[in-house]
Amino acid sequence: MNMLPFILMFVIMYFLLIRPQYKKQKETQTMIDALKKGDRVVTTGGMHGSIVGIKDKEGIIVLQVAKEVKIEVSRGAVSKVVDKKES
Numbered sequence: 001m002n003m004l005p006f007i008l009m010f011v012i013m014y015f016l017l018i019r020p021q022y023k024k025q026k027e028t029q030t031m032i033d034a035l036k037k038g039d040r041v042v043t044t045g046g047m048h049g050s051i052v053g054i055k056d057k058e059g060i061i062v063l064q065v066a067k068e069v070k071i072e073v074s075r076g077a078v079s080k081v082v083d084k085k086e087s
Contacts, residue, residue, distance in 0.1 A: 032075050035061060040082040043073055048082070 049063035
C-alpha cells in the first residue's frame, strides 16, 4: 500500500506528459517523411519557401525562397507544411 501513491503518480505523469510528447513526435516525423517537391513549408528559423529538390541520401531539401534564391536545409529543420489555402 505504501507504493500505491508512487505508482498512481507515475501513471498520471505518463498520460499527461509522456504520451502526448510521443504522439506529437510521431506526427512530426510523419510530416517530415511525407515532404515532396512543390510543398510550401516553413522552417524552424522562420524561412518560407517551396521545395524544389530533395536529396534523400543526405536528408537535405532544396527550398526556393525567392525567384532566383535557393537554399539547402535539413529535413529536420522543417517545422510545418503550409496549405495552399493559407499562402
